[in-house]
Amino acid sequence: MADLSLSIALAAIDNxxxxxxRVREAARQMGGGARAATERLGGLERSAEQLTAFRSMRARTRQNTxxxxxxxxELTAARERLASVTAETNGSGRAFERATQHVAHLERRQAALRRRTESMRTATDRMGEALREAGVDTNNAGAExxxxxxxxxRATRRANALARIEARFDRIRRAAWASARTPCKA
Known part of the structure; x- marks a missing residue:
């Protein structure tokens, strides 16, 4: 008889x-969905930032080129002037010296700009490869x-909707726990 009473009591508690x-399980699943949506959103934002940086780097590389x-x-013209001044002055005088310095200055600028441009091309290639691995088409960067x-x-709307649903579940859960703690009057 005691077993039957205990069985009935346990069944009532279970019911x-x-x-x-069910509310706790649904809340747990919603929490996982919200986390997944937030992670997806973070990944998309990182891809967008990388794409923006890639486009900027590519534009600067083109500008440097x-x-x-x-x-x-300009260097070709300066070398021609130097050859002309050399022929006129037999490689002496202030005009020759200025022309030589100007050519040397332009050659240094050219070498520095070549190094910088090559470095930017390499960085752009690496960024493009990383974006392609992430599934972003760098050949059509504007559309991407x-x-x-x-x-x-879309991911932001989904995350916000999941957060609203999760908040609703929290309110339901709190109400359910509060009603479960309230003693029944028979």
Whole structure:
């Protein structure tokens, strides 16, 4: 008889706490979903930042390449002037000295700009490779930037929705626990 009473009491407790267990399980699953959405959002934001840095670096590399082409033209003209001054002055005088210094200065600038441009190209290549490995098409960077912005907006909306649902579950859980603690009046 005592076993039957105990069995009935345990069944009643189990029935009374079943909604609480379901709420707790749903809250646990929502928490995992919110964490996953937040992690996805973080990954998308990092990809967007990397893409922005890549586009900026690529633009600066192109700018340096154009500057290098202009410097090459200027250096060619300076060398021609030096040859002309050398022929006129037999390699002596202030004009020859100034022309020689100008050519040397341009050659130093050219070498520094070449090193900087090559370093930027290498960095751009590394950044592009990392982005391609992350699934970002660097050949169509503008469209990829828009796609990432759309993905970030969707992930943000999802994370916000999950946070609202999680807050709702917390309120339900607190209400369920409060009602479970309230003694029943028979």
């Amino acid at each position: 009374a706490t079943a909604p609480l267990r 154009r500057a290098l082409a202009g410097l090459d033209t 930037a828009r796609r990432l912005a759309d993905d970030i907006a």
